[in-house]
Amino acid sequence: MPRKKKKKRHEDHVDESWLIPYADILTLLLALFIVLFSMSSIDASKFKQLSKAFDDVFSGGTGVFQYQSPVEQDPTTGKEKSGALMKEHEEKGGLGEKDQKELSELQQKVNQYITDNHLNRQLGTSLSGEGLLVTIRDNVLFESGSADVRPGDKRIATEIAKLMVMDPPRSIMISGYTDNVPISTSKYSSNWDLSVMRAVNFMKVLLENQSLDPEWFSAKGFGEFKPIASNDTAEGRAKNRRVEILISPRTELNQ
Template identity: 40%
Template sequence: MKKHKKEHHEEHIDETWLIPYADLLTLLLALFIILFASSQVDEKKYAKVMQGLNSAFNGGVSVFEESDTLSIDDISVNDVKNVNENGQDQNQALNDLINKEKQDMEAIKKRLDTFIAENGLTLQLQTNVTSDMLKITIQDYALFDSGKAVVKPEAQKLASIISEMLSMYPDYKVEVAGHTDNIPIKNNEFDSNWDLSSKRSLNFMKYLLRSNNINQARFRSIGYGEYQPIDTNGTLEGRAKNRRVEVNIIRNTIEAKTKTIIP
């Protein structure tokens, strides 16, 4: 009789645990490298990397993705002192930047309010500081003739004043937004309120950019048409308020969305 060799079947050990273990070792290695080099690394890059690591550990965006809730990378060396040298953590540095931006917005608002009062423009211009921007609202009749997008000559002085103030605060982005009421417009120049609001915002922005001290990369214009009213369109007064141009000076940090960076 033939002898049958007894076959032995090896049982494979479950090695799936090696994947998370390897990931953990990689993260620890990256952390030790960062800690070792933290005394020499650029402050802005350090803040950005630490934000990414914290987000990764807490289920947020990864190190290689950008977050739209907080602009840590906008913290400049001039605004934030070296964390290691001064013993400040990133949360304190962020609070300092928030306070600085508050002061900047209030300073611009104060200067504009003085100009508005001295020139009797209180019915045409309003300023308002919110948690994320300084909003300068200009009624359309102060800038344009009805149904037109050509900036009036007398409004060019206003653009020059605003431009001068913006040049003093080069760290902020600026949005120039056009708005209309809900009365349809259709003439040889404009097919819709979208076209009218977009052209008005663009034309006024061009006057803001005439100063040589302005970084044009900071600016954008946008037309919202009739779709962001601030009052009723059921009355003449309400429609007049809705027809406006807004110059929005955007803060880099938004208090309402700010959260702890390092637990």
């Protein structure tokens, strides 16, 4: 009986074309996780740069590993700045040396006025990259639940207005804040309404000084939503009820 011939086993060639899109997906996922991790590790000022890197990856541009590091570099050494140096740089913000000196001098004048009038518990100042901030407790200017500056306290606003006269002028933001105790009156339906009107009315008193240009000023109300202390105590609520004057760094228009 003739022997049957064994059939030769032919192995089919494995189609490996799927590896290409699979590798692309892995690359994009890796890029996504790197970007998300980087976003959680740096401040918002780097978000734009990270977004560009992410767009480049998805648009087929430069790979994520080839993109410039989002960590700021020291221009003098070319090395990455440490966290402390970056923080120091960011805190200075737009304050140049001359700007810093001018605002520091203004702060000293305001502090001298506070000391001379024994208002240390009612007024305070702080200087940061955003500018010079003057904080005024609400009980210095207003009756409870009122947005009208008390006639007897207009003198304080008038004296502060004199200190606001600067050459060159700067942008000045007046902001009103309250505690979280609800308010509902015939005049003000919420803390937000009250805070806005306190800021506006205080700004109007400042602008009675003819040397101040209304163009430099703006007003905002934040209600109870920007506390600087806990609203769980009477002392904390008193700190939260305030008016703030933010004198901004000079811009290119008034340098």
